[in-house]
Amino acid sequence: MTAELVLGDVQGRSLDPPLRIPPVPWRDPYTLSPAKLAEYIRALENACEQNPRSADVRTCLGMAYAMNYEVYKSEDALELATRLEPDHFFAQLKYAELHYRLRALIRAERETLKAMELAINSWELNLARKQLQDIRKLMREGTQKPEWTKPITMPALCLLAMAIFLCLVVHWK
Numbered sequence: 001m002t003a004e005l006v007l008g009d010v011q012g013r014s015l016d017p018p019l020r021i022p023p024v025p026w027r028d029p030y031t032l033s034p035a036k037l038a039e040y041i042r043a044l045e046n047a048c049e050q051n052p053r054s055a056d057v058r059t060c061l062g063m064a065y066a067m068n069y070e071v072y073k074s075e076d077a078l079e080l081a082t083r084l085e086p087d088h089f090f091a092q093l094k095y096a097e098l099h100y101r102l103r104a105l106i107r108a109e110r111e112t113l114k115a116m117e118l119a120i121n122s123w124e125l126n127l128a129r130k131q132l133q134d135i136r137k138l139m140r141e142g143t144q145k146p147e148w149t150k151p152i153t154m155p156a157l158c159l160l161a162m163a164i165f166l167c168l169v170v171h172w173k
Contacts, residue, residue, distance in 0.1 A: 037068055048077075055085035059094055066098060074098055089118040093128060100135055103143060109135050 044061040051057055062077035078098055081091035096111030112132045119125040 032067070034068075037064065040064055041068060053084055055081040055088040055091045058084065059088070059091045062098070063094055066101075071098075071102065087118055089115060089120065089124050092118055093124075093131065097131060100131060100138075103138070105135050105139050105143075109139070 041061070041064045044057060044064055047057045048054070048061055058077050058081035062074045062081060065071075065074035065077055075095075075098060078091060078095040081088065082095050085091060092111060092115040096108050096115055099105075099108035099111060102108075109132065112128055112135060116125065116128040116132065119128055
């Protein structure tokens with residue numbers, strides 16, 4: 001991706017004037033200062049306001065939020081990018097990568113498989129395969145967070161009842 005992002009339709013005509021965003025800083029994220037990252041995030045947020053239907057800009061914003069350790073904002077931006085353009089490979093891959101890095105491996109595997117279906121060339125397919133390989137390796141090693149599928153209302157009620165019972169026993173005298 002270059003410093004200039006041009007949005008166009010299928011025929012290649014530009015719908016809007018070129019959108020100027022700063023160069024992509026995540027080539028070496030460890031040398032990026034927090035001030036420059038905050039500036040980059042502001043520029044991307046402004047670009048999202050100017051082009052609310054652009055999955056490319058939202059994907060970049062989600063990646064920038066992730067670099068800034070703002071997980072919920074990153075997830076929201078990447079999820080919106082995948083909803084805006086369901087056939088956008090990089091939005092789907094980065095959304096899956098976010099879950100992979102959070103060790104929500106079941107969801108990451110599901111989203112990476114969607115990205116593999118969207119791959120249109122061998123390079124994209126190799127990126128998705130490598131990510132899927134890493135996810136499955138971590139799953140075999142047991143390095144994952146369990147997926148919550150059951151409601152916790154009953155255990156919470158039991159805990160509350162036990163706490164009330166213990167308070168009554170302590171204050172019985």
